[in-house]
Amino acid sequence: MGPMKAGFFVALVFLFFLPIFFIFTFGQVPDTPVAAQPEAIGVTLRQLAQKRNLQIGAAVNIGPLLNNPNYQQVLAREFNVVVPENAMKFETIHPQRDRFLFQELDTMLNFAEANQMELRLHPLVWDEQLPAWLVRGNFSREELMDILKEHIQTIIKRYRGKSRYIDVVNEGIARDGSLRDTIWLRGIGPEYIDLSFIWAHEADPAAKLFFNEFSAEELSIKSDAVYDLVAGMLKRGVPIHGVGMQMHKGLHNKPKMAEVAKNVARLNQLGLEVQITEMDVAIKGAVGETQLQEQAQIYGETMRMCLEAAKCSAVILWGFSDRYTWMTSLIGEGGSPLIFDEFFRPKPAYQALKEELLRN
Ligand code: G3I
Numbered sequence: 171m172g173p174m175k176a177g178f179f180v181a182l183v184f185l186f187f188l189p190i191f192f193i194f195t196f197g198q199v200p201d202t203p204v205a206a207q208p209e210a211i212g213v214t215l216r217q218l219a220q221k222r223n224l225q226i227g228a229a230v231n232i233g234p235l236l237n238n239p240n241y242q243q244v245l246a247r248e249f250n251v252v253v254p255e256n257a258m259k260f261e262t263i264h265p266q267r268d269r270f271l272f273q274e275l276d277t278m279l280n281f282a283e284a285n286q287m288e289l290r291l292h293p294l295v296w297d298e299q300l301p302a303w304l305v306r307g308n309f310s311r312e313e314l315m316d317i318l319k320e321h322i323q324t325i326i327k328r329y330r331g332k333s334r335y336i337d338v339v340n341e342g343i344a345r346d347g348s349l350r351d352t353i354w355l356r357g358i359g360p361e362y363i364d365l366s367f368i369w370a371h372e373a374d375p376a377a378k379l380f381f382n383e384f385s386a387e388e389l390s391i392k393s394d395a396v397y398d399l400v401a402g403m404l405k406r407g408v409p410i411h412g413v414g415m416q417m418h419k420g421l422h423n424k425p426k427m428a429e430v431a432k433n434v435a436r437l438n439q440l441g442l443e444v445q446i447t448e449m450d451v452a453i454k455g456a457v458g459e460t461q462l463q464e465q466a467q468i469y470g471e472t473m474r475m476c477l478e479a480a481k482c483s484a485v486i487l488w489g490f491s492d493r494y495t496w497m498t499s500l501i502g503e504g505g506s507p508l509i510f511d512e513f514f515r516p517k518p519a520y521q522a523l524k525e526e527l528l529r530n
Contacts, residue, residue: 211516215248218527219485222477227251227290227486229448231494232274235281240514244490246285251335252278253290253447253486255496259299264321267303272328279332289333290486292447293340293382294322295366297352305353314357319369326373335484337382337414337447338370339363345385347395363399364408371409382414382447388429397433401440412443417472418488420452420507421464427471431479438480445484446476450507451519452497457506462518469509470522477526485523492517 219226228249234241245252256262257274264270275289282289295318309317326336342363344350354362363381370379381400386393396413403410415434419425434444451468453461476482489495493512497505509520 211247213524215520215523215527216250218524220250222527223483224477224527225251225288225445225484225486227253227288227484228490229253229255229292229486229488230257230278230281231255231489232257232277234494235277241491241494242281244510244514246281246287248490249287251288251290251484251486252282253292254278255489256299258292258294258325260296260304260321261299261301263325265301265303267307267317270324275329279329283332288335289329290335290337291325291329291333292337294325294336294338294370295342295354295362296340297350297354300353309357311358314354315365318354318358318362318366322366322369323373326370326377330374331376333377335378335412335445336370336374336380338366338379338410340382341384342381343383343386343392343395343399345392347391364403364406367403367408367410378411378443379409380412380414380445380447381410382416384416384418384448387415387417387433388426389433393433397436397440400437400442404440404442410442412445412483413437414445414447416448416488417446418448418450418452419468420454420505421461421468422452422454424468425472427475430472431475434475434479434482438482442481444476444479444482445486446472446482447484447486448488449485450488450495450497450505452505452507454505465506466518466522469519470526473523473526474529 215226226249228245228251230245230252254275257278263272263275279289304317322338342350342352349355349360358365367379370377381396383396386396400410400413415430417425437444449472451465453465473485476485487508489508491510491512491514492506492508493514495505495507497507509517509523511517
């Protein structure tokens with residue numbers, strides 16, 4: 171074999187093994203840099219949202235934020251709010267009783283600031299992703315109160331003045347409308363919710379404090395319970411400023427938008443702000459043009475509902491590219507729930523959000 175032929179052969183072998191190398195190393199095929207080029211995009215979601223004074227955000231995953239330039243580029247181009255998907259979970263940020271680890275959240279803040287975006291803090295008080303020291307600690311009521319107060323105030327004080335919106339209590343209501351059975355309810359009692367908001371407000375009086383809930387977007391026993399809870403808090407003078415509606419939906423579970431609008435309206439009438447905080451729309455099974463159009467319609471209708479509401483100040487998605495979504499682990503397949511595909515190409519859902527933002 172001559173040197174030309176040998177070179178050709180080596181190149182062939184290289185090209186053949188490159189994708190295999192990527193799959194073994196990163197678990198995925200490499201994404202195409204071409205897909206993230208802004209020329210094909212025109213006006214961005216972020217530019218359109220800004221004109222309407224709407225926050226448009228995405229939950230952010232630390233891995234691709236550090237390692238994937240396409241991810242960084244699309245995030246900064248299309249969104250003006252960064253939400254830590256996992257960086258502020260108790261086990262990550264407070265892994266030992268006397269030790270906080272702010273590195274991941276600081277990275278997100280730096281990214282946000284460098285790109286004139288906001289950081290939304292999520293979540294302070296939740297029953298998932300708790301460290302073993304806390305779960306197995308057998309703490310007394312007083313100890314648990316000390317721990318929770320310190321957790322809340324240490325995090326808020328560090329980001330005081332740098333984050334306007336905070337999910338203080340996350341997922342505190344059960345499906346039947348009772349208070350969710352959590353480590354905080356068992357250990358402290360129902361007053362843990364009021365206390366958390368009071369401690370948060372003490373740490374940053376200027377921050378807008380939210381109660382964030384899933385499957386409470388429509389009218390139901392659960393959303394009635396959220397309404398009663400926050401109405402009661404306002405009556406008691408507890409500093410709460412808004413309710414987060416997560417909006418994890420699917421083609422099998424479409425939102426009844428008229429009910430969502432009524433629910434938002436009644437919360438607004440209490441004087442509370444509402445935000446869509448974790449939207450995604452799962453497609454179970456085959457993903458074809460029909461499914462993508464149905465998905466787009468749900469995104470579009472949600473955006474319209476928010477724009478038409480008296481006080482719905484944000485539409486935040488739980489990720490933005492189908493390449494990185496929590497659903498991969500949940501339903502075994504991707505669910506393709508977001509507005510960019512795995513190669514960061516805009517899907518019909520992206521166009522649907524834009525159309526609603528462009529509508530008069
Ligand atoms: O970090 C560990 C890693 O060390 C380990 O090897 C791996 C093995 O499973 O797990 C990794 O932790 C995972 C973590 O995400 C970080 O990727 C957990 O297993 C996994 O359970 C965890 O899931 C997160 C979930 O909250 C926890 O309940 C999702 O990424 C995150 O998107 C999701 O976010 C929540 C919101 O905060 C609240 N509302 C619902 C929403 C979706 O569930």
